[in-house]
Amino acid sequence: MPPGSGPRWRRYGTDAVLLDCASLAEAVAARATVAAAGRDDVVELVPGARSLLIQVRGGERALTEIRELVESADLAHPPATEAREVVLDVRYDGADLDEVARTAGLDVAEVVALHTGAEYTVAFTGFAPGFGYLTGLPEPLRQPRLATPRTRVPAGSVGVAGEFTGVYPRSSPGGWRLLGRTDAVLFDPRAERPALLAPGDRVRFRSVE
The missing domain is CATH 2.40.100.10 (Cyclophilin-like)
Known part of the structure; x- marks a missing residue:
């Protein structure tokens, strides 16, 4: 992902971040990226029309790793996930x-x-x-x-x-x-x-x- 692009990250308490996304497609792609990683430390993903709340266990380290995961992903081509x-x-x-x-x-x-x-x-x-x-x-x-x-x-x-x-x-x-x-x-x-x-x-x- 080019520098300066992608969602804006905001801390949401000690164990969560809120991503402000530029579009619905970007919010959907960010959720799919985190979900596809299958991380045990992700407690909840709460998407909105242009946002994604990510709650974790593990505090700062887990949040840093998830940010690196999303920022290194190609959100224009999110991973396919098994869907019900x-x-x-x-x-x-x-x-x-x-x-x-x-x-x-x-x-x-x-x-x-x-x-x-x-x-x-x-x-x-x-x-x-x-x-x-x-x-x-x-x-x-x-x-x-x-x-x-x-x-x-x-x-x-x-x-x-x-x-x-x-x-x-x-x-x-x-x-x-x-x-x-x-x-x-x-x-x-x-x-x-x-x-x-x-x-x-x-x-x-x-x-x-």
Whole structure:
């Protein structure tokens, strides 16, 4: 990596650093680089839209080694990691489906075909427990959020906003354009793995009646 390029590093207490990245792609690549190293001293990786929090055990030495790892990596070509694949069945009958199709210059069947034909990656999670921001959305489906957010979006609603697609894990306000709905449980605090989706997971949507 050329000098002066790459993420900005900030200490985050005694056992963590926060990387401020120039882009989502850089944050995703930094997470993949650290994850692929398989270090036992990495406690947690928490990615954001343009950031990555790295928590370790081992203090200064571990943080120094991880910084050297990331700064010597080619973040334009991050390592491939073994990813879990999740398939979500969706009924494509969302409130904004017709509007998304009209705005994209497509018919509804073409919108469904585009959305189900792509493979998505969970870039990061946030907004609500279990909500994953999925990248890989086809360009015609990249549309702005609603000008006026809904006060209530049903749990399981599948939406698009900007470069992302995602699923509302619970009923909440929201401004994403709704394509359909899944019955999958995205977050269960009683489960051994509470969140269905985690950063790095691959996701596909499958149309069902």
